[in-house]
Amino acid sequence: MTTIDKKTSATSAPLLEVRDLHVEFHTRDGVAKAINGVSYSVDAGETLAVLGESGSGKSVTAQAIMGILDMPPGRIPKGEILFHGEDMLKMSAEERRKIRGRRIAMIFQDALSALNPVLSVGYQLGEMYRVHLGLSRKEAKARAIELMDRVKIPAAAARVNDYPHQFSGGMRQRIMIAMAMALEPDLIIADEPTTALDVTVQAQVMDLLAELQREENMGLILITHDLGVVADVADKIAVMYAGRIVEQSPIHDLYKRPAHPYTRGLLDSIPRLDQKGQELYAIKGLPPNLMKIPTGCAFNPRCPKATDICRTEVPALVSVTEQDGGELPGRGSACHFWKETIHG
């Protein structure tokens, strides 16, 4: 059990690569197409931020990677999820279970509801060691205390038998992080890890996560709807809309020069101190109904630049270049008018 080869992939394949992933949900009212061809990759030590509104498919992608989608109603008609070059969608349920928690771990948004209310945090942390490594109850508890120390929970030894509701929001999220870190996974997926927290605590939790990631050289997928959270910690960013990636970019380039009207809209709607007193910009309209995604570019009904082609033809995610044709590595946009958007 303890000799599962970790971090031994000699190939040059990325740690995780999602290829043309499609996810749909069959409901009584019809088929909701939650993910419509998403591709992205993460390397060891790299942080990918996935940005999007509610319903953009950012969490569903993460659940598909973890293998915790409810199927049915969920279905993956197409796509590959390669972990160390191996397609996880082709693995048996048991093989996937062994990867979950041990090699790919997940941090959920609301730690109060994501932790079991009737089990002590020590038990819930120790469970990772007992199930995956077969440690005894006593050993597992000792490791749980070490973990709590590691995520800087004060008086860990005294609090190991406390229950989730006895901790503050920030401390609870630290426990979630500790749980994900327990078996030193290769990849952590954090689904809005700071959304439920106070702003001051947000920064602390984010710093902790980034610090642990550096120490362990893990890959990190950071799912968020908050552009402010990701700026300092992410290496690259993928912006999602209606189940597609509409723009991808190294992190700082995106803030300076967005190449998609949706991204521009998101950046413009961040409140800024130097514009105090002026009306705050908002992208007009609502995210599309996933059962009736608009034809052409899904963003066209809300886009200030939309023309006829946007209503008929789905724009592909294409490489973005400088005006003179110079390369912009890692940048891509799924807009018919990316040139005008980035350079204009």
Place this chain on the structure above:
Amino acid sequence: MGRYVIRRLLQMVPVFIGSTFLIFFMVYALGDPVAALFGDKAPDPATAARIREDLHLDEPLWKQYLLYMGAIFQGDFGTAFNGQPVTELMASAFPVTLRLTLVAIVIEIVVGITLGVVSGLKRGRPLDTGLLVLTLVVISVPTFVSGYLLQFLFGVKWGWVRPSVSSEARLDELILPGVVLALVSLAYVTRLSRTSIAENVRADYVRTAVAKGLPRHRVITRHLLRNSLIPVVTFIGADIGALMGGAIVTERIFNIHGVGYQLYQGILRNNAPTVVGFVTILVIVFLVANLLVDLLYAVLDPRIRYA
């Protein structure tokens, strides 16, 4: 915790006094026990008056009640009309009913929760729908129908068990009566745990448990079941009292000489000491069972703390 228990025990005192007085009032004030003692014959007035004096029946009701309560706390529950002390009746009846209740509760817990979990995990599937219909039928059919039916099928037609229970009332004889007694509660336990499971299976902490890579059986037993059983335990606890006192029909069908049987006889013959004595004990059973449930609640759910 200790203070909470003491407070709850103190709260039991007025409930106990109130409910026993009510029973006492109804039984003694609504019928003439001396007339009942003589059955159909008219009593000799002098004898009747002497009995009344002996039994303090000529005293005002409140005084009778006080005298009765005083005697109870010295272990004297009075004498039944046949001259047998009520405590003797209790000593023979309560162990039998206790065994019957035990059989019923075990069936209720094991079968009810198992069906509920299976049904809840398969919500909306044919199995779940089938179980829902079945439980509805069971709830709708009165015990005297299901009791006689099962007795006829298993006891008479197929001859798998003896149709009536012997005076020893051994555990194996009590299985069929236990099933009959448990049937309705079992249906409720099934429905209750089904709803609870179906609700909790979508909970975030279950998703977390899956994301931790725990095997499915561990997710269900350690994480899902533990949370889902809290309301079920409450129901079962309250049901213990109901089963102990509510076995009248079942005990009559299977000729079991337990609490229900004695109570029925007591009521039929207007046998006041038996009725009041047995009901008093049942009141205590109810109160203690409820206290235990509340305490168990705190054990199952650490968010509940009594102070």
